[in-house]
Amino acid sequence: MTSVNWLEETNKRKEELIATTQQFLQIKSVLDPESVREGAPFGEGIRQALDFALGVCEKAGMTTKDVRGYAGHAEFGQGEELIGILSHVDVVPEGDGWSTPPYAAEIVDGRIVARGAIDDKGPTMAAIFAAKIVMELGLPLSKRVRFIFGTDEESSWQCVNTYFETEEMPTMGFTPDADFPLIYAEKGLTDLSLRQTLESFQSLGKPAAENVEAKLVSLQAGLRMNMVPDKAIATLAPIGLNSEAIAQSYRQHLDATGLKGKVEEQDGLVVLHMEGVSVHGMDPSKGVNAGTELIHFLRTLSLDERGAVFVGLADRYLHKQYYGEALGIAHDDAEMGALTLNTGVIEYDEKQDALFRLNIRYPHSVAFEKWSAILAERFSEGAFSLEVAEHLTPHRVDPNHPLVTTLQRVYTEQTGEEAGIIAIGGATYGRSLDVGVAFGPLFPGRPDSAHQRDEYIFVDDLIKATAIYAQAIYELAK
Ligand SMILES: [Zn+2]
Structure with missing residues (x-):
């Protein structure tokens, strides 16, 4: 256990985290064939969201790379090995019947309500802020950490497929695009x-x-x-x-x-x-x-x-x-x-x-x-x-792999809950990584509002997830 109080560090940055997440959610990053162009293979909205995420990372001191608008990455730390955090900036179309405008990102009853709040822009921003905490604390790292932002997870995964044609495959990593505690196997x-x-x-x-x-x-x-x-x-x-x-x-x-x-x-x-x-x-x-x-x-x-x-x-x-x-x-x-x-x-x-x-x-x-x-x-x-x-093909990381055991320990230390690991019949973004698991953002017992009207993330969960991701990034990369 480190002496850092990750939740306290997150709370110090709470206002900025919430405001930045809201701005990110206000970009309508839906696949838009009408505005496709060179460098924006899925349209302007998604391009803007990718630029926004890369911008926040760059401002935090990470080096960034745009892979022709299919994906982008942002990196910090040093060392041979690479820890990957894979998330996506595109969202599914909003549909009808919302109580508040789907791209207003208003806070209602302690929740940020917006298309993409839980899937996957809220957790993406949580993970970026988690990295900012690690960087701002000046903690020594022996590995590199890289955010990889995909842009068409909700349609064809061309983003990650194109990205990994030319870019380095992380040694191991996680995707904040499913459930806590941790999904280690997918049929x-x-x-x-x-x-x-x-x-x-x-x-x-x-x-x-x-x-x-x-x-x-x-x-x-x-x-x-x-x-x-x-x-x-x-x-x-x-x-x-x-x-x-x-x-x-x-x-x-x-x-x-x-x-x-x-x-x-x-x-x-x-x-x-x-x-x-x-x-x-x-x-x-x-x-x-x-x-x-x-x-x-x-x-x-x-x-x-x-x-x-x-x-x-x-x-x-x-x-x-x-x-x-x-x-x-x-x-x-x-x-x-x-x-x-x-x-x-x-x-x-x-x-x-x-x-x-x-x-x-x-x-x-x-x-x-x-x-x-x-x-x-x-x-x-x-x-x-x-x-x-x-x-x-089936995707599975050995339950005894340090990626799994480290994230389990971090989850337990941050929540006080046991971190059972889950095998599922579906597919998460985690399978795009050779050694990858899904880690959050939906906490056990929380209804899943992804792809539904009035999609939301609890502000408290956003904060809690950020603290978990911060410790996770540090423990994996230290
Ligand atoms: Zn997703």
């Missing part, structure tokens, strides 16, 4: 498509189905891979059964299961609607997938050969298979949790492609190559081919 994230074209289905040479009750004309569910679909719609052409019989069977199914939906007849076709419950695809078991529920009903009908293959595979491998059990890819990790499977988008068109878009998140102890090969194999039975739209 691998994949967005996958399983696609069957009409031609590839025909190449299977399936015999025509017999005793067909209905032909599947089309099916659509969901818009995003990382959400559980709350609406699905299927169109059937009655063949062996008449429309009324299909409609009645569907109504009975809804009654028996308690699911919500309706059925319509249009131009001799039967249109089935299913309602589900949308939740984030990170934990699909908490929602109700309208798409696979509708498919589960369709499975009770005798369909045409292509419809039957589509519905059969989906019902068997995807319906209520939140962990990939039936596929044989289920894998639980004591530390990082289970592999999760979300069927976010389902499309079928009798004349075009059939498609499942999946979001699969997996712990570090199972290889992508292993489970994805099994998935591809299972669906190849139905002439589906696997396409990888997005793949972020």
Whole structure:
């Protein structure tokens, strides 16, 4: 423990910290394609916010560098090793319904209310002031400390990708862009498509189905891979059964299961609607997938050969298979949790492609190559081919790494609370660093207002986070 009282040092600079944070938040740093130019790849607002952050650092005595407006950095200290602090200056659009103007940064009931207050401009300024404290106290450092400011964290992460093409990767570091105490592990994230074209289905040479009750004309569910679909719609052409019989069977199914939906007849076709419950695809078991529920009903009908293959595979491998059990890819990790499977988008068109878009998140102890090969194999039975739209590998820092243990100790010393470490199914900016964790700014028990209307940070939390970051920077770089 150092003899510095970090909270007291922060309080001495409280007024300046609050005022500077407010000014920073008053810049509307939303992605703006209209004002893109050389040096401002994401528009003027973000460019201004980057200049503002670099300006505060420069004034504090750090050396700064602008990487063509994609990112910037500010550095102090000396030594071989480099401690990185990665944050972002862009914000998501404000949306409607705010109680105070989203870029006024007014203080209401002890909170600074503004878009970006908690994500991520408030904590960015807290970390900069934390560094100012270390510098102003003239504490000796044996390492360099570098702030890296990203500019499109909220869209495509081109900022950090571009930055690290040419700039040094820190030895270790943290991002103040998630939760306290500390996130040390993040699952691998994949967005996958399983696609069957009409031609590839025909190449299977399936015999025509017999005793067909209905032909599947089309099916659509969901818009995003990382959400559980709350609406699905299927169109059937009655063949062996008449429309009324299909409609009645569907109504009975809804009654028996308690699911919500309706059925319509249009131009001799039967249109089935299913309602589900949308939740984030990170934990699909908490929602109700309208798409696979509708498919589960369709499975009770005798369909045409292509419809039957589509519905059969989906019902068997995807319906209520939140962990990939039936596929044989289920894998639980004591530390990082289970592999999760979300069927976010389902499309079928009798004349075009059939498609499942999946979001699969997996712990570090199972290889992508292993489970994805099994998935591809299972669906190849139905002439589906696997396409990888997005793949972020699992990210994990050893829980015994000094980065983790130091930040845990600092958190406990500053808050008096135990610092449990967290593994998550999502992605934080921490994974942009080779050895990186997320460290704050949201304290346990605080509701997360990021991306919501009336986004805020408690002034007290801003102060507390600054004190924590100050000690953290010193302890990591001393
Ligand atoms: Zn963020």
